[in-house]
Amino acid sequence: MExxxxxxxxxxxxxxxxxxxxxLVPQGDGLTLAPGAQxxxxxxxxxxxxxxxxxxxxxxLDCQMDRxxxxxxxxxxxxxxxxxxxxxxxxxxxxxSPGTLETREALAAMFTPVGQNQECILDQSGxxxxxxxxxxxxxxxxxxxxxxxxxxxxxxxDYLPAIYQExxxxxxxxxxxxxSIFMDMEREIYHLPARFDYESASGQMLEYLAEWMCVDPQxxxxxxxxxxxxxxxxxxEDLYTVRGIKRSVQRLVGREPIIIESADMxxxxxxxxHSALYRRLYGEDPYRFFILLPEDVxxxxxxxxxxxxxxQGLIPxxxxxxxxxxxxxIQLDGHxxxxxxxxxxxxxxxxxxxxxxxxxxxxxxxxxxxxx
Numbered sequence: 590m591e592x593x594x595x596x597x598x599x600x601x602x603x604x605x606x607x608x609x610x611x612x613l614v615p616q617g618d619g620l621t622l623a624p625g626a627q628x629x630x631x632x633x634x635x636x637x638x639x640x641x642x643x644x645x646x647x648x649x650l651d652c653q654m655d656r657x658x659x660x661x662x663x664x665x666x667x668x669x670x671x672x673x674x675x676x677x678x679x680x681x682x683x684x685x686s687p688g689t690l691e692t693r694e695a696l697a698a699m700f701t702p703v704g705q706n707q708e709c710i711l712d713q714s715g716x717x718x719x720x721x722x723x724x725x726x727x728x729x730x731x732x733x734x735x736x737x738x739x740x741x742x743x744x745x746x747d748y749l750p751a752i753y754q755e756x757x758x759x760x761x762x763x764x765x766x767x768x769s770i771f772m773d774m775e776r777e778i779y780h781l782p783a784r785f786d787y788e789s790a791s792g793q794m795l796e797y798l799a800e801w802m803c804v805d806p807q808x809x810x811x812x813x814x815x816x817x818x819x820x821x822x823x824x825x826e827d828l829y830t831v832r833g834i835k836r837s838v839q840r841l842v843g844r845e846p847i848i849i850e851s852a853d854m855x856x857x858x859x860x861x862x863h864s865a866l867y868r869r870l871y872g873e874d875p876y877r878f879f880i881l882l883p884e885d886v887x888x889x890x891x892x893x894x895x896x897x898x899x900x901q902g903l904i905p906x907x908x909x910x911x912x913x914x915x916x917x918x919i920q921l922d923g924h925x926x927x928x929x930x931x932x933x934x935x936x937x938x939x940x941x942x943x944x945x946x947x948x949x950x951x952x953x954x955x956x957x958x959x960x961x
Contacts, residue, residue: 597636600651600735607631608679609696611687613724620722622730629724630696632682636718636738641668645711645718647739647765647772652707654731661723663700666715672699678719696721710765739772787818813840829905837903838880841896847881847926870924877909881924884914 599605605620607613612629613620622629638645645666652660665678675681685692700721703709711718718738724731745764746753753760783789787798796806799814802821806814817824827833831848838846851874856867871879880900887893897912904910913924 595740597738597740598735599633599738604633604736605631606634608634608719609682609685609687609721616732618734620733622724622726626730627726630721631724632696632700632719632721633736634679634719635670636720638716638718638740641716642714643716645713645715645738647708647737647768648703648711648720649708649737650706650733651735651737652731652733654706654726655729657727658729658731659723659725660706660731660733661702661725662704662709663696663721663723664703664711664713665700665719665721666711666713666717668716670717678717710762712762745771787815790815828903834880834904837900838882841899842882842886844882844886849879849881851875851877874909876907877911879911879913881913881915881926884916886914 600618602615602618605615609630609632611631612623612626613631614623620631645664648662648664650660650662654660667678670677672678672681675684685695700719701713703711703713720736722733724733745768746761749760784794785798787795790798795814799806799818802818803825804814804817804821824833824836827836831850835846835848838844849871851871854867854871855861856864856871856873861867871877887896893912900910915924915926
């Protein structure tokens with residue numbers, strides 16, 4: 590609710606329930622042309638101001654359209670809901686056959702053109718208002734997201750001497766141009782704090798706020814950006830720690846890694862019984878660590894190379910990392926971690942011929958007697 594202007598906003602799927610519809614279909618909470626259609630018409634159900642002789646003012650649309658699209662606006666106002674022999678205007682419109690020449694003539698006789706595309710001044714009187722929208726598209730069809738009707742509020746003419754208020758509608762219509770500009774500015778200022786609220790922002794604005802907090806929008810799915818902005822300070826403090834590196838890897842690939850530092854497998858540690866093996870697998874560089882991930886985490890080599898490139902900016906300066914893809918098998922003197930990447934297949938007899946290959950994850954059995 591605005592502080593100075595009261596508006597009626599139609600922006601939900603149920604608001605588009607028509608009394609007459611031709612070649613238009615709902616799209617979420619919006620309205621657009623049916624597939625393949627280049628022209629469509631909708632007559633919305635009446636809007637009741639609750640006041641006879643009510644003076645309708647500004648009408649504006651929130652509509653996505655390109656330069657090859659148009660939305661023509663038409664209006665009909667009356668103090669009664671009847672029309673001709675019909676008890677309601679809706680029943681009259683429902684009796685019309687969509688798309689016929691007679692229907693187009695009937696609608697043209699009933700509705701008055703008031704403008705096109707984004708904004709217009711209705712300047713019509715009556716308790717009830719019926720709106721007709723005509724969509725025309727040569728390319729991408731327009732998508733109507735909201736219709737805004739100014740019901741009441743301050744107007745520039747209200748601050749002028751009475752003689753200007755009684756001199757007809759010219760002064761009011763002329764000042765409505767400036768009134769609409771300043772009203773839009775007031776709305777933007779009124780809603781400005783909400784634009785910087787990461788919990789309610791979305792799309793490009795959310796990515797913009799993420800960049801303010803040094804959060805990479807490409808690091809993880811968009812729906813997690815708000816959560817990452819919330820924890821950005823703590824994440825920054827942990828960025829180059831083991832916990833921070835694990836978090837970065839998990840956001841990039843969606844899997845929790847195993848991080849092994851040189852101190853964890855130091856071959857020069859007193860009492861180390863696997864010095865030769867540790868040197869071969871992990872080396873002796875104290876500034877190198879290892880990121881262990883399952884071998885199926887990357888669907889392509891390009892995806893793996895992208896991960897390696899992005900991780901270079903997420904590790905401490907002066908350090909290097911090595912990516913180890915763990916195979917689901919037991920390899921003697923290899924990167925085998927019981928309970929993590931080990932698997933033993935079923936017992937099978939040994940049968941070797943030109944069509945059989947013994948795999949590294951196969952438990953080899955003897956003859957049938959030994960199998961029992």
